[in-house]
Amino acid sequence: MASLKSFIKAVRKAKTIADERNVVMKESASIRTSFKDTNLDQNSRRISISKLLYLYIMGEKTHFGQVECIKLLASPRFTDKRLGYLATMLLLDENQEVLTLLTNSLDNDMQHNNSYVNSLALCCLGNLASPELARDLYTNVEKLMGSSNPYLRKKALIVAAKLIDKDPELGEFFIDKLPQLIIDKNSGVLLGCLALIKSLYNTPSFQPTLIKLSNKLLSILKKLITSGYNPDYDVLGINDPFLQTELIAILRLFSTNQAFNQVDEFNDILTQICSIEIGKNVNHAILYECIRTIFLVGSDQSLKILAINILGKFLTTKDNNTRYIALNTLLKVINIEPQAVQRHRSIIVGCLNDGDISIRRRSLELTFAILNESNIRVLIKEILKFLTFTNDNDLKPFIIQQLILSIDKYSPNDSWKFDNFIKILQISSNFINLQYISQILGNLIRVPNDLKASVIEKVHKSFAEAEIKNQFGLSIVIIWSLGEYYDIISNPEINETSILSLFKDIINNSVYSTSERDHLINYALIACIKLSSKFSNTASLESLRKLLLENTSNTNLEIQIRSIEFSELLTTDSKLKKSILSKVPPPPIKERQMLSLTQNEPTTKVKSQTPEPNDLLDLAQESKNDLLSDIFDSKPKPAKNDILDLFDSVPKQAPTNVGIKAFENSDLSLTFIPKQISNGQAAIDSKIITTKTIENLQFLIAVPKSQKLTISTNPNTNMMMVNSGDLVLQNIKLTGKEGSKIKFRIKISYNVNGEAVNQQFDFSGFEQNL
Amino acid sequence: MSIHYILILNRQGKTRLNKWFNKNQTRSEQLKSIGEIHRIVSSRDSKYQSNFIEYQQTKLVYRRYAGLYFIMAIDLNDSELSYLESLHFFVEVLDTYFDNVIELDLVFNFSKIYNIVDEIFLGGEINEISKSRVLSRLTYLDSLDVN
Numbered sequence: 055m056a057s058l059k060s061f062i063k064a065v066r067k068a069k070t071i072a073d074e075r076n077v078v079m080k081e082s083a084s085i086r087t088s089f090k091d092t093n094l095d096q097n098s099r100r101i102s103i104s105k106l107l108y109l110y111i112m113g114e115k116t117h118f119g120q121v122e123c124i125k126l127l128a129s130p131r132f133t134d135k136r137l138g139y140l141a142t143m144l145l146l147d148e149n150q151e152v153l154t155l156l157t158n159s160l161d162n163d164m165q166h167n168n169s170y171v172n173s174l175a176l177c178c179l180g181n182l183a184s185p186e187l188a189r190d191l192y193t194n195v196e197k198l199m200g201s202s203n204p205y206l207r208k209k210a211l212i213v214a215a216k217l218i219d220k221d222p223e224l225g226e227f228f229i230d231k232l233p234q235l236i237i238d239k240n241s242g243v244l245l246g247c248l249a250l251i252k253s254l255y256n257t258p259s260f261q262p263t264l265i266k267l268s269n270k271l272l273s274i275l276k277k278l279i280t281s282g283y284n285p286d287y288d289v290l291g292i293n294d295p296f297l298q299t300e301l302i303a304i305l306r307l308f309s310t311n312q313a314f315n316q317v318d319e320f321n322d323i324l325t326q327i328c329s330i331e332i333g334k335n336v337n338h339a340i341l342y343e344c345i346r347t348i349f350l351v352g353s354d355q356s357l358k359i360l361a362i363n364i365l366g367k368f369l370t371t372k373d374n375n376t377r378y379i380a381l382n383t384l385l386k387v388i389n390i391e392p393q394a395v396q397r398h399r400s401i402i403v404g405c406l407n408d409g410d411i412s413i414r415r416r417s418l419e420l421t422f423a424i425l426n427e428s429n430i431r432v433l434i435k436e437i438l439k440f441l442t443f444t445n446d447n448d449l450k451p452f453i454i455q456q457l458i459l460s461i462d463k464y465s466p467n468d469s470w471k472f473d474n475f476i477k478i479l480q481i482s483s484n485f486i487n488l489q490y491i492s493q494i495l496g497n498l499i500r501v502p503n504d505l506k507a508s509v510i511e512k513v514h515k516s517f518a519e520a521e522i523k524n525q526f527g528l529s530i531v532i533i534w535s536l537g538e539y540y541d542i543i544s545n546p547e548i549n550e551t552s553i554l555s556l557f558k559d560i561i562n563n564s565v566y567s568t569s570e571r572d573h574l575i576n577y578a579l580i581a582c583i584k585l586s587s588k589f590s591n592t593a594s595l596e597s598l599r600k601l602l603l604e605n606t607s608n609t610n611l612e613i614q615i616r617s618i619e620f621s622e623l624l625t626t627d628s629k630l631k632k633s634i635l636s637k638v639p640p641p642p643i644k645e646r647q648m649l650s651l652t653q654n655e656p657t658t659k660v661k662s663q664t665p666e667p668n669d670l671l672d673l674a675q676e677s678k679n680d681l682l683s684d685i686f687d688s689k690p691k692p693a694k695n696d697i698l699d700l701f702d703s704v705p706k707q708a709p710t711n712v713g714i715k716a717f718e719n720s721d722l723s724l725t726f727i728p729k730q731i732s733n734g735q736a737a738i739d740s741k742i743i744t745t746k747t748i749e750n751l752q753f754l755i756a757v758p759k760s761q762k763l764t765i766s767t768n769p770n771t772n773m774m775m776v777n778s779g780d781l782v783l784q785n786i787k788l789t790g791k792e793g794s795k796i797k798f799r800i801k802i803s804y805n806v807n808g809e810a811v812n813q814q815f816d817f818s819g820f821e822q823n824l
Numbered sequence: 825m826s827i828h829y830i831l832i833l834n835r836q837g838k839t840r841l842n843k844w845f846n847k848n849q850t851r852s853e854q855l856k857s858i859g860e861i862h863r864i865v866s867s868r869d870s871k872y873q874s875n876f877i878e879y880q881q882t883k884l885v886y887r888r889y890a891g892l893y894f895i896m897a898i899d900l901n902d903s904e905l906s907y908l909e910s911l912h913f914f915v916e917v918l919d920t921y922f923d924n925v926i927e928l929d930l931v932f933n934f935s936k937i938y939n940i941v942d943e944i945f946l947g948g949e950i951n952e953i954s955k956s957r958v959l960s961r962l963t964y965l966d967s968l969d970v971n
Contacts, residue, residue, distance in 0.1 A: 062932060107935060111842065112839070136968075136969055144843070148847055149847075181947055212947055241954065242952050242954075285956075295906075296910065335909060335912075338905050339906045342905050374872065374873060374875070376905075378874040379904065409871070410869075410873045412873070
């Protein structure tokens, strides 16, 4: 059989893809044939498998060699074992039946008297542990953890962590070993300990024991930063940065636990680490770890400000990675220390012109986040400049929406507000969503008449001067406002004839898409009927009537119905008409949510599990992308005509505290009473009222991964036995990213009349977001 | 799960190493991801863009060394900067081991590259951080591996 080297050479020599396929197919066939030989010696098997691995890297089919790999690693020769284990780790995965064939070899090799063989088996188990393997082999790992060889100890520790990930119950066999191992001098062993701690920490009952190790961890960290040069672990002047970052990360994990009471000491060490200079990636990695920690630990304000100042310094570096991290982090902490972030305003805004799109996006979002009454004039100017010159069409709808929301919220006065609305409309082309045009119109309705008139004149003027062809947003605004307020405009340039020709120009402009045109016609029809009570010239009135009639045969049903209705309305008696066509009242002010561009990162890790059909957690699988897809959906939503929003003068019901009924059946009803929902935190009471006597009531709630939930029950409540008409009250505390939607997956199970009842459903009926 | 997978791809998109610690994807999904990742990474500008990309439910941390892309997929809430550092550590070890590593070393000695990965990373966790220890260990193992 030819050697691996000659096979690789043959593949490389192939001139065409067809040639290469030919070589590959031929070799693959010969490997298969060799595996069929029942008397295959290990030497030939090893060569075949080494070629099989090359095929694996090339992306070819290799599944037929899985059993052969396991046969090879059972060989007594180290060379065979080494390749056999390597191939097994690559070709097999933890879901395969063949894995059971591995149990014996792993068991033998972990007990082998050669430590190199032990480590091969450990490494394989660490990469390939299935829950079954984990349960069958954990005792071997436990033994190796106590080995006198630090090399085996460090591997065994990480393997233990992996086994616990597969089966958390195994944790109890390992947790007691930690105190002896955490005092190890070997840096690799310490890293292994930290990996084990991380896995164990996922089980709440282990947490108190783990937190007792804090003192030890803190002293290791302290020693690391104060001790001198250590050639083995030094990276550009930093002593063992990998261990430092892992230690900080674990202590950060602990610090969110109430039992952790070394906050001050931890803060001191963090402060000390923060004094390292910036400039090198490795330093930044450690500083970044500290900064993330500072905002989680409840450090005092001076430390938080120090952290933000370091982020500010990060922004001034030339390194894209560091700037990216800094912007990302600033976005997360802006709500904690808004003032400190403000100080870096000019650098943040400067990043709007960065060469990297992801940096531009983040700085854009951050710019919106730091925008307030005091800096709005400067910032809006910068953002408008950015909007004018950017080619990033995906981003435009987001920018426009944010601009409108921010201006609406923070503008110093009405005339400035409208000047900027007009500027946005001028450059927004058709990237503006109808919903936000309505918001501008709603604003217009609320201002006094003289301002209205001057705004409309300005809109009219800018429309005439517009350079961009597609002026969807501006057109809608001009059509609607002329229809509504023609009578208060005194500019002679805006007269009946000019309005009519303007309408016709807009409707007949071929730049608009069909759906844009339909919207424009819809608005024009409304304007026509309104103008019919304002125009005096008979010829103009006749033109209005014609415009309406023209559309009675429009293929768009909405437009056709409107135009027929309006044509009818023209003929009704003038008194009735007048009251119908009177000016619309100002719409209720809607508090719109500021939008976010980046996805929120999951705060808790949920271990990968094979999903069960009845899995409460699969709510968490839901795509977090809805918000983004909403933003990037630049097409105006067709079905809904937003002018109707303006007619809708019924004020929205104020949220009351009677609660929201989430579920009801013949046995019980469940009501949620939101007590307080704001700043990323929610306190909600849940009330279950029974109508029958039920037993073993269980009430479970799951929330998306990005949120954290705790439920507490009044200690006097007896969930085992609930009498008819009783009330079970529970307090729910939810924390998560501000602005995220509250979604529950609820499971209620209980016994009634000896029968088990299970109910599972989703509930997201809260009016407010976190 | 810290590191989900490590890839080494050349500029043409040929795989030089693929090591999957997270085996939730099927083989065909893995191959599809490799193709997509190559397209994303190779189209980025090394001067003006960061070395981080959000991809599927992970973050890719990558760096180009000569004609090769070294890529790691990590959890969304893990620190990109640390992993970039460990990626560099891996490359330094490779470079010393092969004495100025070139792509051809990777092609003909692919199993050695996997051995090096296994010395530094275990189950997706970084496991040894002393270059001299990794190298002396590798040399010793190779001497056992007589062939």
